Amino acid sequence: LGSELYPYKGVLDLAANHCLAQGTNAWTAIDHTCYTVETAGSKGFLTLLPIYLDHIFFPTLSDQAFQTEVHHINGDGDNAGVVYCEMQARENNAESREEHAIQAAVFLNDCGYKWETGGIMENLRTSCSNEKVKAYHQKFYRPENLDVIICGEVSVEQVFNAVLSVDDRVAATAFGPYSRPWTGPVELFNAYSTTDVLFPAKDEDNGRLSITWKGPRLNNLEMIEAHSILWDYMTSTSAAPLVKSLIDIPEPLCSSISVTTEDYPTTLLTVIFKGVKPGKHSDVKEIVCKTMKETHQGAIDMARLRNRIKNSTSNFSDRLENDPSEVLAELVITDMLYGGEDHSELSTFVEVFSVLDKLKVETENYWKVILQYYMEEPNVTINSIPSIKCMEELEANEKERVAAQQKALGEEGLAKCKKNIEDCTEFNEKDIDLVEDIIDELPAPTIGEGISFHPLKTSNAMKDHGIFTHEIDSDFVRFHFTLDTDHLPVDDKALLGIYSKLFCDTSLIYRGKEISYEDAIRLKEQLFLNASISVSGSEIVSFSEIVLHSFKFAVDDMEECKDFIKSVICSKIFTEDRVETAVNKMISKIAVKLRKAKHVLSAISTVTRFRGSCKSSRNMVSELSMLESFKEDIPTLVKRMESLQQKLVNGNKITLHVISGKRILDSHFSNENLIALKDFYQLSKPTIPSRLPSFFKRTNTEPPQLLKVVPTDESSYLMLAHRIDVGYSHQDQVAVALFAEYLGQLEGVLWKQIRGQGFAYSYDLYNSPANGSLVFYLGRATNVSKGYLAAKEAIDKIIAENDLEETQIETAKGALACGIIQKYETPSGSAITNIINIHRDLPLSHDTDTLAKIVQTGKEELLAVCKKYFKPIFSGNANLVVCCPTNKKNEIVSDLAGLDLSVEVIDDVRKYFDFLDSPENAKDAAME
Helix, strand or coil: CCECCCCCCCHHHHHHHHCCECCCEEEECCCCEEEECCECCHHHHHHHHHHHHHHHHCECCCHHHHHHHCCEECCCCCEECHHHHHHHHHCCCHHHHHHHHHHHHHECCCCHHHCCCCCCHHHHHHCCCHHHHHHHHHHHCCHHHCCCCCCCCCCHHHHHHHHHHHHHHHHCCCCCCCCCCCCCCCCECCCCEEEEEEEECCCCCCEEEEEEEEEEECCCHHHHHHHHHHHHHHHCCCCCHHHHHHCCCCCCCCCEEEEEEECCCEEEEEEEEEEECCCCHHHHHHHHHHHHHHHHHCCCCHHHHHHHHHHHHHHHHHHHHHCHHHHHHHHHHHHHHHCCCCCCCHHHHCCHHHHHHHHHCCCHHHHHHHHHHHHHCCCEEEEEEEEHHHHHHHHHHHHHHHHHHHHHHHHHHHHHHHHHHHHHHHHHCCCHHHHHHHHHHCCCCCCCCCCCCCCCEEECCCHHHCEEEEECCCCEEEEEEEEECCCCCHHHHCCHHHHHHCCCCCEEEECCEEECHHHHHHHHHHHEEEEEEEECCCCCCCCCCEEEEEEEEEHHHHHHHHHHHHHHHHCEECCHHHHHHHHHHHHHHHHHHCCCHHHHHHHHHHHHHCCCCHHHHCCHHHHHHHHHHHCCCHHHHHHHHHHHHHHHHCCCCEEEEEEECHHHHHHHCCHHHHHHHHHHHCCCCCCCCCCCCHHHHCCCCCCCEEEEECCCCCCEEEEEEEECCCCCCCCCHHHHHHHHHHHHCCCCHHHHHHHCCCCEEEEEEEEECCCCEEEEEEEEECCHHHHHHHHHHHHHHHHHHCCCCHHHHHHHHHHHHHHHHHHHCCHHHHHHHHHHHHHCCCCCCHHHHHHHHHHHCCHHHHHHHHHHHHHHHCCCCCEEEEEECHHHHHHHHHHHHCCCCCCEEECCHHHHHHHHCCHHHHHHHHCC
16 A cells, blocks of 8 residues: 555555566565565566565555555444454354453463454454554564575576665664564463363254464474374374364264464464264363373384375475475474574474484384374363354344444434545545556566476377376376266266276275275375365366366376376276265365355356256256265165266276486387386277357356355355356457456556455456356355445446556556466476366467467457457346355345346245256257
8 A cells, every 4th residue: 555665545555566576566474574575587577576675664654554454334333444354254153252261271370372363343342543553563563673584596696686675765764772582481371171162053964173282382393293294194094093073973973184283382283073963062172182192002003104204295396496485484384483593493494304204213102102192191172063043133233333323423424424435535545547657567478488397298199099198207107087077967066076086095996805894095105295186166177177187197107107197097996985974075065165255156146057067967956955965875875876886987088197307218118118007007099079068058048147145154245147158269368368457466456446446355257267257256245245346336337437557558468477477386387287288179288379469469458358358347137146145135235236237035045946957948958
């Protein structure tokens, strides 16, 4: 929102886009705030860095900006503001209430670790002020308390020259006495405690339970790694003791187990159990203690534990290969917060490999001593319990509070609130022409020039045999198998979720012998750095109709890996007990997701737009109904799964992509070896869709306009989708993508009209070429109707004026180009991008060609696509879905009616989906 040298809203993010970035970003953890930017190339980075630092050290922090960005009361008497929107969406969900309860129980004294970083809504309304924000900034935003972490190809000398002017100003500023944060006393719990926490829910079926222990000291790397590996052993995969005792049982007590660690001076380790059944919290805790005791008294599976160590080593290697900047940033941030002044402790954080090597040879007793610590050390237990009464009280209290606020303000007060926020917005947007002048004067990197791409060589010489090779800088081998599902009936596509859940989690025929699911898991952990499956959720898809199997392994293990992969794809044995376990897990997880408005929104939008596709068949509502019906007839489901496996592997629809380094490809993947792979896996030339599948092009003259109440969410969500057939190769695709970026870029048109006025925390407007849709989205909204209207009016204004801001066209070009270039940020990411282009039937030069087209696209082309494609999305003839809390339903229906949108309220989404799947509608959906 401006700085001393650049006192205008929008300069920073528009400058970032101008410098080939996608705006700036930030996150706030308990103990630090981190501001980030990623630019394509160093030229733009060096231009942006001093501007960014000026905003960090010398922000304007105006009272007007506080009201729009943090909190205000709008003309309707509702509370709004960007931060308020964010907290409204999450303050009362199960995760946040659980986290607050943990913090209150763990930290006994008044220290910073126990507070909510985003602010409590009541405090945002009543006690938070701009004066407090300014005081906070003055106290903590100072050079002694700042690290600048730079990863990329840029010289130290260039960086110092770029920040010299900022450094001089900082040196001349009197910041006052300094006290290093997080050095005061912290009093942690020293006794067992159990707290019940209610959270609002429309049903009381699935709760949560968390157990928190004090972990090792942060500077004890060996113990940090050892404790992490032990809990990985206890909780990861179906072979883990706690999974066996709590989930893989006839009547599961929870649906999933995860482990989190907070990296404070004394670390905190929390084990979280989701989907806990009603009244079973104490049973879960009791079985956890019992399982830990039995594991301690029995024999630890040292082979499996060492596999977990091997996986930790491989995963760290993988992160260093594919995301070194994030790894290094994490290490430096931790050292900055808790390391010594001389940074000597930084070296202890990077000795991961030697520590893991040491752990490989530790004895069983070593691990039992660690386990015993958790058996004897006091812990904090939080029982998070879903409550209909809590939901009803929360809704009633909020409705009463807002009504009282509106009454207290009266018509005159509401008018003042409306005028106030309009004045604040006008103040924030003043001197917009000066902003554009500043941006225009900044040196601009040339799109596509000065970028160092990773070496990549893709060969399609064997494509007729169903194999592509991708040469990158890597010491590992990656196999990506794509299985086309276009030939599957809709009923079979609906089973793909269960199919993916049983990936490496059921018995197999391996090298001619049947092996148990435990042995299958053990082999997977032993052989692979990564082994996963994705169904219509991976980026390596054409039109979301591909099942992707991905494997990463060391070349020395290749023969065993090849055999195991074939077993996983072709020879799974679907036993009734494993299938039933998978069904139970999925039912519990879906029930939890149904409490989240954004998931419900996605399900409704997907099923009403794409019936007959993998995406639609696997929507969570229909999937839940199907799973519940099969739960009473597991033998039939087993037969269906066996049939599905045969259809997938016998349909001549499997393609293999091999990614590795030159040495490995040359020595292990000759043409002769590749042909052998083709025969071994029954590979075929990839099926390339020449057009959108029928379910995406289905005639929809009267698209539904629907509203569903999700009472467990305090924010509203909107998704508006209009069918356009602008594919990746379409002549208008670049102009459509660029105009969407123009509208949606940070500090752009929609940012100002939607987020800037506090209507929603997040928004998006994008073309989805694979799905044939232009989509408008609002998330965590306080007023979806005004957000919708703001977007509509913004487009109408552009058409009426027949003009666009040249500066913002250029910044949009920078942001769009950066997004394309970022796909090539890592060696494996570069190869994945080529795979995507292959399956979209695009030339490998598609992205570089697109960069050139971005440069050439001008105002006239953008105005043309605005009129042709973007105006119709707000014409009332698009697929509209809104999810909102109960107390917003009538208001939203009324407001949308005023916009000529007649919204049908869905009381029971499952019945509505059953109606859509009725024979008459199913026949409708199949028609072209």
